[in-house]
Amino acid sequence: MPTETLTAERILEATEEVLRRYGPAKATVVDVARVLGVSHGSVYRHFRTKAALREAVTHRWLSRTEVALAELTDAADRPAPEKLHAWFAGLFEAKRHKAGDDPELFATYGVLIDESSGVVEEHIEVLIGQVRSIVEEGVRDGEFTAPEPDATARALFSATAHFHDPAYAPEWRKPSVDTEFDAVVDLLLRGLRA
Numbered sequence: 001m002p003t004e005t006l007t008a009e010r011i012l013e014a015t016e017e018v019l020r021r022y023g024p025a026k027a028t029v030v031d032v033a034r035v036l037g038v039s040h041g042s043v044y045r046h047f048r049t050k051a052a053l054r055e056a057v058t059h060r061w062l063s064r065t066e067v068a069l070a071e072l073t074d075a076a077d078r079p080a081p082e083k084l085h086a087w088f089a090g091l092f093e094a095k096r097h098k099a100g101d102d103p104e105l106f107a108t109y110g111v112l113i114d115e116s117s118g119v120v121e122e123h124i125e126v127l128i129g130q131v132r133s134i135v136e137e138g139v140r141d142g143e144f145t146a147p148e149p150d151a152t153a154r155a156l157f158s159a160t161a162h163f164h165d166p167a168y169a170p171e172w173r174k175p176s177v178d179t180e181f182d183a184v185v186d187l188l189l190r191g192l193r194a
Contacts, residue, residue, distance in 0.1 A: 006038055008046045008056070015057045016105060024108040029053065054108060055119045061105050062123040065094040066130075073130040080138030081189050084156075087134060088185050091127065092163040092172075099169040110166055128153050135192070144192040156188055 004010065014035040018027045029050050033040040047053040072087045099106045109120070132153035138144030146152040162168050163181050171177065 006036065006042055006046070010036065011043055011046050011053070012057050012060050015053055016061070019057065019108055020102070020104045023104050024054065024111045051115070054111070058105075058108055059119045059122075061098075061102075061109070062119065065091070065098075066123065066126050068094060069127065069130055073133050080134055080141060080143045081193070084131070084134045084138070084192075085185050085189060087130065088156075088160055088163070089181070092160075092181055095164045095166070095169075096172045099166070099172060106166065106169070124157075128157050131156055138192065146192060152192070159188055160184060 011032065014032050015027075017035055018031045021027075022031060029040045029043050032053070033043050036043070043053070047056060069087055069090055072083060072090050075083060078086070098109075128150075132149050135144060135146050135149045135152050135156070139146050139149060144152075162171070162184070163177075174180075
């Protein structure tokens with residue numbers, strides 16, 4: 001019997017460990033239970049299915065990026081153009097870090113995309129909402145011209161997909177990728193100031 005109370009958070013931590021060790025194709029709920037020293041039925045009391053568990057761990061993983069980027073979004077100490085550049089740089093670095101340093105969980109993210117999970121769509125909507133907030137701030141302060149901040153935020157997010165969409169992850173190791181990133185974001189910022 002474990003000495004610590006079994007919580008959803010503990011299960012998610014153990015699931016991340018199991019996913020890193022075995023990858024998304026081979027990781028099982030039994031493996032997670034074994035790491036926790038409980039029966040697999042105990043895990044199922046918190047997460048009804050293996051898919052629900054994988055979605056929860058991916059949501060937790062993606063939320064870390066959302067929280068870090070929210071701090072950039074809410075920072076009052078820089079103008080909107082600087083903030084928008086820093087936000088996209090933060091997103092790119094977070095995704096590049098996840099792809100390079102956490103490949104098993106990155107693979108799980110890819111699996112969930114293939115499964116058409118709502119977790120990914122929710123994550124994207126949170127990110128677009130943060131971009132919209134920065135665009136609205138820039139419009140309010142006279143730094144940006146964007147009659148439709150939501151459409152502008154979606155366009156900016158799409159235009160920078162090369163630097164955050166997992167499909168492009170192999171290209172993020174290219175020596176020229178940082179120069180390419182700066183060129184794209186600088187071009188977008190010039191367009192917003194027009």
